[in-house]
Structures are given as structure tokens and as C-alpha cells.
Amino acid sequence: MDWKPDRESKTPIYIQLALYIESGIADGTFPPDNPLPSERGLAKELGINRSTVIAAYAELESNGLIDRNRGSGTTISKDIWGISKKRIPSWNRYIEAGSFLPNLPVTQRIHKEMAEQNLINLASGELSQDLFPMKSLREITSNRSFIGSLGYDHPQGNVILRETLNNHVKKYRNIDANPSSILVTSGAQQALHLVVQCLLKPGDAVAIENPSYHYNLPVFQSAGIKTYYLKGDQDGINPNDISELYKKHRIRMIFLNPIFQNPTGTLMAENRRKKILEISSEYGIPIVEDDPYSLTAFTGEKVETLKSFDTTGNVLYISSLTKIVASGLRIGWIIGPKAVIERLSDAKQQVDFGHASYTQWIANDFLDSTNFESHIKNLVIQLKSRRNQIVNSLQTYLNDKVDFYIPTGGIHIWCRIVQEFNEIQLLEESIKRGIIYVPGSTMGSEKGFVRFTFSREKEEYINEGIRRFADALKAVSNK
Ligand SMILES: Cc1ncc(COP(=O)(O)O)c(C=O)c1O
Structure with a gap:
């Protein structure tokens, strides 16, 4: 009390x-x-x-x-x-x-702990404050005149921002769009939500990757959608499994996060990406490509999105500025056929009367500036160094106790704990020691995994967090 x-x-x-x-x-x-x-x-x-x-x-x-x-x-x-x-x-x-379901209790617990305690945060899927382009954003907010631009904006999103996003996806993601086929959303999260709410009906079957971010979303269950799982390996999911699922369950949509996937960090092989598009065209199944991470390749190379190969309009492409600029801007977008975008835009208008103009202007000016490119270059260097740190720390403190794939981009690392353990006990012991992460059961059906995010803390805290986690694992093993 x-x-x-x-x-x-x-x-x-x-x-x-x-x-x-x-x-x-x-x-x-x-x-x-x-x-x-x-x-x-x-x-x-x-x-x-x-x-x-x-x-x-x-x-x-x-x-x-x-x-x-x-x-x-x-x-x-x-x-x-x-x-x-x-x-x-x-x-x-x-x-x-209420028909809209709450988060899983363990997810609620993690959010509460993160809000109330000062823990080493290897749970939150976002950048740390020092990785935000603060100088550029400050310059933008102090230079810009907002007079006359703070009314309700276009329901699809500010027209100038949509022009800028159109140029951005062409330059950085090889995607041909046009401003009328883009809807600005409150993060990728809202785009996913709108797709489920507007394009599917209760009883429909969809395919999602297991493990995945989508596995963690009660939004499918709330809408009465049946989810079927696609298992993956280091090269992503096997496209033939989609055909199997289609034949068995008549799946109506496929949700994929092919590039530096959350939580596994894997990059789907290019031949698989292409094959998936072929299957999508063969059966006429739309693909929702959720792509917040493709600009974070540690090699600096451009990674081709599914959408960049899509010549038929089968792919609804979702992305956001959360993992590359700042999560709090809440700027995301979805690109798709005009009729679909108008349907989603009508729904978004009912939900919130369109996106806040202020952050749309900030996002526009930053994406449109020369600082964006140098920011991404620097971000990738920093993320790679943090990835190296977490790999190093895992090898130092948990060498024979964990298995993991070393990601070549993104912000997450997915670890299998070799020994059996009680997931809740391990989380409690870790919180007691001041470190938080995401237990694997919230993101996948297979037991024995944890997800660490390496973008939210600097190297020294990543190291300390993994040291404390190793300590917690030892405590659980001795119980
Ligand atoms: C694959 C994926 N999709 C969507 C989101 C939602 O991000 P946002 O709504 O902040 O853009 C996340 C965040 O963790 C994610 O990892």
C-alpha cells in the first residue's frame, strides 16, 4: 500500500x-x-x-x-x-x-522496473541519450520558425516530411515510393497496429517469425488473429516454410523483420529475401516488412530491403527513426499501395487526428540536412564498438555458459543459456544486482534464451551489466 x-x-x-x-x-x-x-x-x-x-x-x-x-x-x-x-x-x-489485451506480466514488470529504478539497462530497444544527434536537433529547434505550422496537419503526415521521406528511402533504402504512398505514424509500432486493425479480421491467420518482436505483441491476439510461426537460422527464415503454412492454414499476411532482426540480430540471406517475394507473388500473400535497423550495418554497406526488390506492390514497408535518431520523436512510416495507405490514414485520423506537427518538422529538417549522413556513420561506429564490448564481456564472464550469434548490425544479441534455469528467478536475481534484460519467453517459444540490447548503455556499463548477470546466473544455479 x-x-x-x-x-x-x-x-x-x-x-x-x-x-x-x-x-x-x-x-x-x-x-x-x-x-x-x-x-x-x-x-x-x-x-x-x-x-x-x-x-x-x-x-x-x-x-x-x-x-x-x-x-x-x-x-x-x-x-x-x-x-x-x-x-x-x-x-x-x-x-x-476490454478487448485490447494487456502486455504479458513479465513485460509489464520490466517496464515498471526500468521506470522506477536506476538499473543497467540491457532491455530497452533504443539508443542511449549520447547517441542522439543532440547538437543538430538543438540547432533545428532553435532556428526553425514554427509560426503557422502548428494546426492539425494532413492526416497522412506533413506533406514536406513525406517528400523528404520519399527522398530518404530512395537514397538509403533503394525504395521507389511517392509522397502519396507514405503514411507518417507514431513509430513503427503504430504502423503495425494500424495494419492489424484495418487489414485483417478476427479469425484470419498470419505468419510471424519465432522468435521475433512480433511474437511479443498482444496486438494480434487482441484482434482475434491466429499467429503461425516461422523458425529461422543464421540466414533468417526458410522461405519454403511459408508455402507450407499457406497450404495448411491459408495465411493471409506475413510479418517479417528480415534485417538485423529483433531479437536474434540475424540478417536474412539475399537469396531468401528474393525467394520470399516470389512466394508472395505466387500465392498473392502480402508481406509486412518491419525494418527499423537496415541503416545500422556495421560494415557500412547498404542492405537491400525486401521492398527494394518489390516490383508488384506486395510489400508494406514499415520503418522509423527510433533506432537511428531518437525513440522519443515517435516518427515512423509505412509505405504501400495508395488505397491501403488511405485506408490506414483514415484510421489514424480517427485514433489521433494525425501526427504531432512539431516532431514532424524536426524529423524533416534533420533528415533533409547533411548532418544526417555523418550522424549515421558515427552511430554505426559506436554501435559496432558496443557490439564488440558485449561479445567480449559475454566471452569473459559467461564463456562456456552461453551460445550466441554475433550480429553484424542492429542493437540486440540473443543468447542461449546452456544450463537449465528458472527464468523468473534469474530475472529477479539480476534486478537485485541492478541489471535488466529481456527474458526470452516474451519473444520466442523456445526455452532458455535472453535478449541483451547493447545500444542503451555505454561500454563500461555493458561490461558491468554482463558481469552482474553472470553473478545472478551463478546464484540461480546454486539454488
Ligand atoms: C522490429 C521492431 N519493430 C517495431 C518496433 C517499434 O519501434 P518504434 O515504434 O519505436 O518505431 C521495434 C522496437 O523495438 C522493433 O524492434
């Missing part, structure tokens, strides 16, 4: 506690028919006498706000009519009834 007694106050502590619970009942923090902690448990948690809790509960009971039953403990009264004269909704029932 998030409450502390005010020992200076003239109000007795049991009244303070009763008032706190009463206000929690009124605002729905403690919903009707929900249990309250035991007297002993609450006294211990709050560091007060058990007799104080008993007195507070007695006060609430006499006001009809709680029920106390031998054996079944203390609960908030089901019917608090008459006392407060206000009916309080049973928020828990609403929370559980």
Missing part, C-alpha cells in the same frame, strides 16, 4: 489509515469486492502496530465500507451504497473486459 503515517499529525494513525483506504475506495484504487491485506501483513508492510490496523479496519467496517469474514479475510464491501451515496464502478471488471 502506497501510504505512510504522518507521525507529526494530531489525527490518530488508525484514522489516517482508515481515511486513506476510504479515499482509495472512492477513487477506485480499492474496487468493491477486492481483498485488503491481512492485519498482520499490512502492519508489517507499513511499519505500524497490528492493533492500529485492527482499529482502522474496525472503523471502516462500522461505516459499512469493508466486510470482515473469519477465514476469508477482509474485503471491500460489494455494495457501498448508502454510505457514500455514490456508486463506485467495479474498475477491475472493466479492466479485464
